[in-house]
Amino acid sequence: MTITLEEQSHLKDILKQIVLNPGSLTPAHVVGGIRSIVRGEASDAQIGGFLITLKLRKIDSDPEMVVALAQEGLRGAIVPDIGLSGKAREDIGMIVDIIGTGGDGWNTFNVSTTSSLIAAAAGLTVAKHGSRAFSSNCGSADLLEGMGCNLKAVVPSHVGKFLREHRYCFILANNFHPSIHYVNRMWSELGFPTPFKVLGPMTNPVVPDRALIGVNSKVLGPVMAEALRIMGRRNYAVVCGDENLDEISIAGDTHVWHIQESGEIRNYTIHPRDFGVPAHPLSEAAGATLEENKATLHRLLSNELEDSDIAVRDFVLINAGFLLYVAGAASSMEEGASIARETLESGKAKVLLENFIKATYELPDL
Known part of the structure; x- marks a missing residue:
């Protein structure tokens, strides 16, 4: 059974999907996993498993994956107001x-x-x-x-x-x-x-x-x-x-x-x-x-x-x-x-x- 992205609101669900279906990893999974971590709902074991999975999947060799990581990182950043005009x-x-x-x-x-x-x-x-x-x-x-x-x-x-x-x-x-x-x-x-x-x-x-x-x-x-x-x-x-x-x-x-x-x-x-x-x-x-x-x-x-x-x-x-x-x-x-x-x-x-x-x-x- 494949878990839809809408159902993957928790890192545990995302891990289950990408481990049981190795070819299914998408930028949306990466973003969903990061958001679950940021919300503080993931355990240390789940975070560790997620990081190891991303490493083994070599997502940093895929520009689209890297973009997903970076954009999510910027989304959660505090942007300083420095006067841009x-x-x-x-x-x-x-x-x-x-x-x-x-x-x-x-x-x-x-x-x-x-x-x-x-x-x-x-x-x-x-x-x-x-x-x-x-x-x-x-x-x-x-x-x-x-x-x-x-x-x-x-x-x-x-x-x-x-x-x-x-x-x-x-x-x-x-x-x-x-x-x-x-x-x-x-x-x-x-x-x-x-x-x-x-x-x-x-x-x-x-x-x-x-x-x-x-x-x-x-x-x-x-x-x-x-x-x-x-x-x-x-x-x-x-x-x-x-x-x-x-x-x-x-x-x-x-x-x-x-x-x-x-x-x-x-x-x-x-x-x-x-x-x-x-x-x-x-x-x-x-x-x-x-x-x-x-x-x-x-x-x-x-x-x-x-x-x-x-x-x-x-x-x-x-x-x-x-x-x-x-x-x-x-x-x-x-x-x-x-x-x-x-x-x-x-x-x-x-x-x-x-x-x-x-x-x-x-x-x-x-």
Whole structure:
């Protein structure tokens, strides 16, 4: 007996359907399962079973499934009112993001977080979506909180103020996605990446105008790009290092799926030399503990580099430089890296972070 979608209001019913009829899984089942979880009606066993089933069915290899996940994630998000028209929008300008799926196993330094600070200091308006660590020693939120940011206080009503006054705001996923704790709890206990890893890069509630998104698999790259295209995103670049790294690799080639304004997806390969930067082994750009990553970030922003920091700095420069290129703030990748380096060495990124930290403790009641 087949259970109709109308009858599948509970995750238990959906699981029964897709397990007993393996070929029957549809985007509607995925959406129904997520909604059942968000309503708080599913047990831990049912949530775990659902996540495992989605993993085994490889739904993150199907753009339509990925779109269903992302749209449902955005449906449940708290969307900040940042002034999307008129003078307020002019003050904010083009909004960008740089984020990766995580889960690549390389445990590199917090490249996207550092790159986001440099990009904002170079003149872009950055709404950086991120969370605490799941698959690494130190996530983006962990690092910024370790540096002194009061991220818990940055709620949706504050985003417009930060973007207008500082050109930077960190969008802590837990503050903008109330239902995320249901999945995150099980995700951390399962110990392997689930298809929900695609949600972070695709569900920034601000919906940036342009973005650089890293994925941890060359197979996922074209799927993510096609899903973003279906969702209407343009001038987004999906990247994957040749080592299945969810960032632009400092060690060698990186594969790019660049969604053009026309909607065409342009696929090409880039290398550190395209940025005028030498390649370095990934082992020289490894991340470590929170305390060690904090120390590295401090040295980078303060121009107090040690020999061991050069690879990390260059790693950051090519990622920040490519974001500047994707955003149209640089005419070439090499110019983007040059702007990023000048911004870093000028101390502007350090000042931006210091001002952001201070502002997170001086928030008005909005």
